[in-house]
Amino acid sequence: MLGLPKGSLEESTKSLFAKAGWRITTSSRSYKPAIDDPELDGRFVRAQEVSRYVEHGFFDCGLTGHDWILENESDVVEVCDLIYSRASVQKSRWVLCVPEDSGITKPEQLAGKRVATELVGTVRRYFKRKRIKAEVEFSWGATEVKVPDLVDAIVDITETGNSIRANKLRIIDTLLETNTKLIANKASWKNPAKRRKIETIALLLQGALEAESKVGLKMNLRKSALERVSQALPALRNPTISQLSSPEWIALETVIDEKVVREIIPRLKELGAEGIVEYPLNKVVF
Numbered sequence: 001m002l003g004l005p006k007g008s009l010e011e012s013t014k015s016l017f018a019k020a021g022w023r024i025t026t027s028s029r030s031y032k033p034a035i036d037d038p039e040l041d042g043r044f045v046r047a048q049e050v051s052r053y054v055e056h057g058f059f060d061c062g063l064t065g066h067d068w069i070l071e072n073e074s075d076v077v078e079v080c081d082l083i084y085s086r087a088s089v090q091k092s093r094w095v096l097c098v099p100e101d102s103g104i105t106k107p108e109q110l111a112g113k114r115v116a117t118e119l120v121g122t123v124r125r126y127f128k129r130k131r132i133k134a135e136v137e138f139s140w141g142a143t144e145v146k147v148p149d150l151v152d153a154i155v156d157i158t159e160t161g162n163s164i165r166a167n168k169l170r171i172i173d174t175l176l177e178t179n180t181k182l183i184a185n186k187a188s189w190k191n192p193a194k195r196r197k198i199e200t201i202a203l204l205l206q207g208a209l210e211a212e213s214k215v216g217l218k219m220n221l222r223k224s225a226l227e228r229v230s231q232a233l234p235a236l237r238n239p240t241i242s243q244l245s246s247p248e249w250i251a252l253e254t255v256i257d258e259k260v261v262r263e264i265i266p267r268l269k270e271l272g273a274e275g276i277v278e279y280p281l282n283k284v285v286f
Contacts (some may be wrong), residue, residue, distance in 0.1 A: 002042035002061025019208035060188035067178035077184040097169040113152035207283035218253040219273040
């Protein structure tokens with residue numbers, strides 16, 4: 001039984017599973033998806049709740065944020081990191097913010113003041129560690145608009161900081177970084193068959209994520225050019241080399257970061273490579 005995050009991560013999670021080899025389909029109002037694997041069943045629930053249901057055993061494994069594992073203080077197995085979101089492949093941050101024109105520059109100045117957040121337990125523990133007596137209240141959403149009229153500060157999640165700046169807020173501290181994790185129930189993890197399936201899911205999801213930033217590249221070149229290509233392009237480490245029908249020519253194939261392809265292909269051409277082909281990847285498993 002698999003716990004999947006409902007809401008902002010839903011579509012990106014379905015897309016990631018598709019790249020990993022599982023097709024997950026849902027109707028617009030259903031929380032019970034269809035998965036093209038007879039060994040898997042699942043439910044879409046809020047990411048905030050997944051770790052609790054995994055800990056209690058309703059789910060054998062699930063995807064949720066590191067932040068919600070901490071917030072719920074869930075006792076689960078953290079199988080692997082899966083750094084993805086609806087917008088990017090970078091970690092998000094929970095940050096403490098005040099209005100741009102506020103005189104507050106450090107957390108200690110929030111003593112006796114009100115802070116709104118969805119991450120109430122974590123924020124209360126944060127202030128307790130710092131021995132700051134601030135009032136922390138739960139926010140049901142639209143947290144950015146509550147300062148300065150309703151509260152003195154907020155703790156909210158951000159990937160790029162754009163929303164923080166757009167709402168004329170200033171970050172004075174970062175409480176934690178977070179990303180999606182695959183987690184497992186402890187009893188399920190001790191079950192050999194379930195653990196094997198969970199590890200398979202982890203392997204293929206990680207492979208799908210790894211492939212998102214990489215492409216395959218193959219080309220033909222003369223044997224005499226191989227050393228120059230290897231020296232000039234260290235990204236082409238451990239390439240696959242095959243002999244062509246002509247004894248003087250070889251085929252070379254490798255995997256490289258997509259962001260460097262635009263620089264590498266012209267250089268390959270200069271070094272005598274021919275028939276250069278770039279192709280997308282679904283999974284890269286190391």
